[in-house]
């Protein structure tokens with residue numbers, strides 16, 4: 001059995017292995033090497049205030065530039081990274097890199113908060129609270145500049161120490177956001193019990209709310225419920241200008257989506273931020289400081 005490594009692992013897999021299993025093994029081996037070979041990159045997507053369109057923060061989204069297969073989307077390798085435990089070193093890299101970038105933006109006068117996705121495996125790992133504290137200290141970031149995005153399935157993990165873990169993060173002072181809201185098994189009592197700051201309405205409801213009355217109702221209901229629980233609500237998957245009056249009317253606090261920008265490499269996002277500021281400037285400096 002070839003626990004293969006290096007460049008010759010393509011040839012080795014068990015006879016009779018299905019193509020899917022072989023492909024998985026191949027990907028898993030490559031994933032093990034990817035950090036060392038610096039094949040990961042973070043892209044950043046802006047999160048804006050729905051009314052003022054001020055850019056409040058960015059979400060860091062992981063990209064894998066595979067040497068042979070090109071860009072592999074996170075939905076294809078994150079689940080594998082979770083199963084193999086590789087998510088922990090990867091997650092540590094994401095946290096450090098995102099905090100370093102947030103600090104760089106601060107030096108440029110752009111006080112953006114940064115949101116980092118944390119998978120269940122990582123969330124319950126022993127090292128995360130310390131890694132978060134270290135990353136904040138190393139990059140001299142105030143804790144409220146960092147948001148951890150977790151999903152409903154992480155909360156529903158059934159782990160006994162979930163409340164203790166959530167309290168660890170509240171004690172550090174970072175923000176907690178519930179991602180993909182509406183797609184998991186939402187036990188609404190969790191929202192009341194856990195110290196979550198923000199709900200992100202899943203893009204599957206947001207995307208079609210312009211054309212689908214039922215999706216619009218769901219989105220409006222999630223926004224109203226979030227506000228009833230004193231949570232800020234973010235709509236992700238805002239793809240068109242037509243979304244904006246609907247989301248404003250519903251009182252949605254923040255928006256994120258292709259309508260504003262796709263996730264971009266840091267340098268490109270910095271350019272985008274400057275141009276966007278220039279276009280929407282209403283402040284006294286007219287957004288021309290080039291800060």
Ligand code: C2E
Nearest residue numbers: 061062073074075078094117118119237238239257258263
């Ligand atoms: P997510 O956290 O819900 O991130 C939002 C996803 O929606 C991103 O996909 C983003 O590119 C996409 N998106 C943003 N705006 C729009 C839009 O207007 N329309 C559409 N159709 N899509 C939009 P992406 O980058 O492929 O990431 C997929 C998922 O992979 C993320 O979903 C997150 O769950 C996971 N992921 C990404 N980076 C990380 C990471 O560093 N760690 C962990 N654990 N998970 C990550």
Ligand code: MG
Nearest residue numbers: 059117149179
């Ligand atoms: Mg997210």
Ligand code: MG
Nearest residue numbers: 179180200236
């Ligand atoms: Mg999401």
Ligand code: MG
Nearest residue numbers: 117151179180
């Ligand atoms: Mg997700």
